[in-house]
Amino acid sequence: MATAGVQEARPAPLTSTSEPPPLFDGTTRLYICYYCPYAQRAWITRNYKGLQEKIKLIPIDLGNRPAWYKEKVYPQNKVPSLEHNGKVIGESLDLIKYIDANFEGPSLVPTDPAKKEFGEQLVSQVDSVTTDLYAALKGDAIRQASPIFDSFENALGKFDDGPFFLGQFSWVDIAYLPFIERFHVVFAEVFKHDITEGRPKLRAFIEEVNKIDAYTQTRFDRKELVDLYKRRFLPQQQ
Numbered sequence: 001m002a003t004a005g006v007q008e009a010r011p012a013p014l015t016s017t018s019e020p021p022p023l024f025d026g027t028t029r030l031y032i033c034y035y036c037p038y039a040q041r042a043w044i045t046r047n048y049k050g051l052q053e054k055i056k057l058i059p060i061d062l063g064n065r066p067a068w069y070k071e072k073v074y075p076q077n078k079v080p081s082l083e084h085n086g087k088v089i090g091e092s093l094d095l096i097k098y099i100d101a102n103f104e105g106p107s108l109v110p111t112d113p114a115k116k117e118f119g120e121q122l123v124s125q126v127d128s129v130t131t132d133l134y135a136a137l138k139g140d141a142i143r144q145a146s147p148i149f150d151s152f153e154n155a156l157g158k159f160d161d162g163p164f165f166l167g168q169f170s171w172v173d174i175a176y177l178p179f180i181e182r183f184h185v186v187f188a189e190v191f192k193h194d195i196t197e198g199r200p201k202l203r204a205f206i207e208e209v210n211k212i213d214a215y216t217q218t219r220f221d222r223k224e225l226v227d228l229y230k231r232r233f234l235p236q237q238q
C-alpha cells in the first residue's frame with residue numbers, strides 16, 4: 001500500500017506495441033489514463049479504500065492505444081474500465097459505486113437518508129455541470145462559470161459536519177473532484193482567477209482534499225494540465 005506522502009510508482013502507459021496483460025487470469029485490473037478525469041474517479045476510489053494491492057493499475061496511452069484494449073478488454077474503448085471476476089465494467093460513476101460495494105475499505109456512500117438523497121441528486125447533475133464548465137471555456141469563461149462555482153459553494157454548505165459535499169468524504173466528492181481540480185488550476189493559470197475567492201467553503205474543500213493521500217496520489221502535473229487544456233479547449237490562449 002502507498003504510504004502517505006510517497007508517490008505510488010506510476011507504470012508507463014501501454015501503447016499500440018505493448019503486449020496485453022494476461023487477461024482474465026484472476027487479477028483485478030483498473031485501466032486508466034493518467035490525465036483522464038473519469039479514470040481519476042475510479043483511481044481515487046481504489047486508493048481511498050486501500051486497494052492498491054488488490055486492484056492493479058494499467059495505464060493506457062489513449063493517443064496510441066493498443067488494439068487489444070477494444071478487442072479484448074472494453075469494446076467501448078474508453079477509460080476507465082475494471083476487469084474483475086471475469087468481466088469488465090466501465091463508466092466512472094458506476095465504478096465508484098461498484099468498487100465501494102464489492103471491495104473492503106471505508107464506505108463511500110453514507111447511510112443517512114438525507115445525505116443519500118442529496119448525494120444522488122448532486123451526482124445526477126455532475127455530467128451536465130461539467131458540460132457547462134467546458135462550454136464556459138469557449139465563451140466569457142469567468143462570467144459563465146461563476147454560477148456553477150456558486151452552486152458548489154451552496155452545496156458545500158448543506159451539511160455542517162465536515163468540509164465535503166455530504167459533510168464527510170464520499171462518492172460525491174470523488175465524482176466532482178477531478179473537474180474541480182482541473183478548473184481550479186486552469187482558471188488560476190489561464191484566466192488569473194481564483195475560483196475560491198469569496199467562496200470559503202470551496203476553498204476549505206480544496207484545502208481538505210489536498211490532505212487526502214488517495215487523491216493527491218492521482219493529481220495531474222499542473223503545467224501538463226494547463227498545456228493540455230490550452231491545446232484541447234483553449235486554442236485562443238496559446
Ligand SMILES: N[C@@H](CCC(=O)N[C@@H](CS)C(=O)NCC(=O)O)C(=O)O
Nearest residue numbers: 036037038077078079080091092093
Ligand atoms: N462516461 C465515461 C467517459 C469516459 C471517457 O470519455 N474517457 C475518455 C478519456 S478522458 C476516453 O476514454 N476517451 C477515449 C475515446 O473516447 O476514444 C465515464 O464516465 O467513464
